Amino acid sequence: MLKFTEDHEWLRVHSDQSATIGITAYAADKLGELVFVDLPEIGRRVKKGDEVVVVESCKAASDVYAPVDGEVIAVNDELTQSPNMVNTAPMEAGWLFKIKLSRPSQVDGLMDEKTYSALVE
Amino acid sequence: MAHQSGMENDLRKTSLFAIHQRLGASFVPFAGYEMPVQFPNGIMHEHKHTRTSAGLFDVSHMGQIIVRPKSGAVQDAATALEALVPMDILDLPAGRQRYALLTNQDGGILDDCMVANLGDALMIVVNAACKQTDFQYLHTHLSPSCHLEMLEDHALIALQGPKAEKVLAALAPKVVEMRFMDVRAVSLLGVQCHVSRSGYTGEDGYEISIPVQHVEAIVEALLDHSEVAAIGLGARDSLRLEAGLCLYGSDMDTNTTPVEAALEWSIQKCRRTGGSRAGGFPGADVILKQLDNGAAKRRVGLRPETRMPVRGGSLYADESSTVQIGTVTSGGFGPSVDWPVAMGYLPIDLTAPKTLVFAEVRGKRVPVRVEPLQFYLPTYKR
Numbered sequence: 001m002l003k004f005t006e007d008h009e010w011l012r013v014h015s016d017q018s019a020t021i022g023i024t025a026y027a028a029d030k031l032g033e034l035v036f037v038d039l040p041e042i043g044r045r046v047k048k049g050d051e052v053v054v055v056e057s058c059k060a061a062s063d064v065y066a067p068v069d070g071e072v073i074a075v076n077d078e079l080t081q082s083p084n085m086v087n088t089a090p091m092e093a094g095w096l097f098k099i100k101l102s103r104p105s106q107v108d109g110l111m112d113e114k115t116y117s118a119l120v121e
Numbered sequence: 122m123a124h125q126s127g128m129e130n131d132l133r134k135t136s137l138f139a140i141h142q143r144l145g146a147s148f149v150p151f152a153g154y155e156m157p158v159q160f161p162n163g164i165m166h167e168h169k170h171t172r173t174s175a176g177l178f179d180v181s182h183m184g185q186i187i188v189r190p191k192s193g194a195v196q197d198a199a200t201a202l203e204a205l206v207p208m209d210i211l212d213l214p215a216g217r218q219r220y221a222l223l224t225n226q227d228g229g230i231l232d233d234c235m236v237a238n239l240g241d242a243l244m245i246v247v248n249a250a251c252k253q254t255d256f257q258y259l260h261t262h263l264s265p266s267c268h269l270e271m272l273e274d275h276a277l278i279a280l281q282g283p284k285a286e287k288v289l290a291a292l293a294p295k296v297v298e299m300r301f302m303d304v305r306a307v308s309l310l311g312v313q314c315h316v317s318r319s320g321y322t323g324e325d326g327y328e329i330s331i332p333v334q335h336v337e338a339i340v341e342a343l344l345d346h347s348e349v350a351a352i353g354l355g356a357r358d359s360l361r362l363e364a365g366l367c368l369y370g371s372d373m374d375t376n377t378t379p380v381e382a383a384l385e386w387s388i389q390k391c392r393r394t395g396g397s398r399a400g401g402f403p404g405a406d407v408i409l410k411q412l413d414n415g416a417a418k419r420r421v422g423l424r425p426e427t428r429m430p431v432r433g434g435s436l437y438a439d440e441s442s443t444v445q446i447g448t449v450t451s452g453g454f455g456p457s458v459d460w461p462v463a464m465g466y467l468p469i470d471l472t473a474p475k476t477l478v479f480a481e482v483r484g485k486r487v488p489v490r491v492e493p494l495q496f497y498l499p500t501y502k503r
Contacts, residue, residue, distance in 0.1 A: 061432065
């Protein structure tokens with residue numbers, strides 16, 4: 001199941017109640033080519049709205065917020081060497097982190113793909 | 122602090138606004154102007170394009186001030202200006218320009234600028250954010266002997282990069298003969314312009330002052346060359362940062378002296394202790410003493426040890442100390458260096474190359490090493 005937030009993040013929700021999270025192509029395009037991604041520590045517990053990741057382009061450093069509550073269970077270490085994968089493949093190789101959902105029902109409040117697409121058109 | 126209205130329609134537009142818009146620029150408010158920060162290719166691409174080909178910058182927001190001596194003798198304008206700057210202006214030959222600093226009574230820097238000798242007048246190009254106060258200040262001190270005029274009817278563009286010479290020479294072959302910091306009256310498409318071989322990117326190139334009614338035609342003619350791309354303020358900042366060039370208001374201001382800012386090279390011998398026209402500028406007692414004995418703090422290049430950009434903030438001696446020892450005054454990612462670069466101030470005993478200090482970024486201590494200011498070596502045609 002694919003979900004989106006108003007802060008231009010996507011979540012791919014898996015059947016084991018974990019979710020992979022990244023930023024959308026729209027957001028990546030607005031930021032410009034990324035030069036650094038500051039990833040969270042594995043095991044960190046986050047609340048919806050917490051600053052979890054910082055993505056940096058030449059222009060600026062921008063926060064990525066936790067879209068739901070949970071525990072960080074994986075981060076995309078490849079981004080340390082190739083932060084611009086977020087630009088070239090934002091929804092595949094450019095994922096940011098994986099979270100174990102602590103309140104899976106929060107996902108229901110997020111946008112589906114159609115609603116998000118309409119938002120950024 | 123400058124008054125900020127936040128009202129979009131209070132912002133001025135340069136005469137190239139329509140071209141920026143057509144090229145898809147994103148705009149930001151800067152020093153009261155609506156200026157392009159980047160074009161669709163993005164800052165990284167624009168930066169590299171300038172280093173490898175030719176970048177075209179709109180710097181019309183900067184102040185262009187003509188100082189015309191009432192006597193008709195340009196030496197009289199030079200003598201008057203020497204009372205305000207620690208530079209040798211009298212010996213600046215016609216057709217040459219030089220970097221200069223307006224200093225205050227404490228030895229602090231009011232602004233940095235370029236001073237050109239046009240033969241019958243001086244032309245001073247100052248920072249956009251300072252131009253009204255600079256003009257008032259210059260007018261107060263120079264008007265007894267000079268007429269001053271802010272060139273509101275002239276745009277200013279910069280063409281920078283290794284292909285700049287070839288491109289501009291297609292419109293005016295004689296610009297090839299100019300050396301770094303030469304200034305010439307040059308006809309471009311039949312329009313009389315002032316061209317200097319200079320810029321603020323670390324690249325060879327030109328700055329061109331053009332009557333506003335003709336600037337669009339000349340810019341279109343330059344953009345017609347496949348080597349030329351329009352570049353925004355974002356890449357202008359990363360280019361000057363890599364080249365170790367100061368941004369006024371960030372890397373120097375009234376609280377820093379030319380010696381602290383590592384700009385001694387801009388103060389010629391004749392204005393220093395023992396020189397033929399030693400002193401005689403605001404803050405001379407402080408600045409001359411520092412030239413002889415050094416200053417307590419100094420601007421240095423700072424290279425983060427990791428890929429995390431350090432854009433500003435406090436510096437510490439180690440990972441836990443709560444005592445601030447210095448400040449990062451500007452920083453970011455250097456696309457040509459392919460690594461973050463920064464500059465800032467440290468106590469003089471910590472300014473040796475390779476000295477390790479710590480910056481604080483988002484609450485974390487990040488190791489940074491002192492380096493020479495020029496992360497990218499300029500390619501000026503001297």
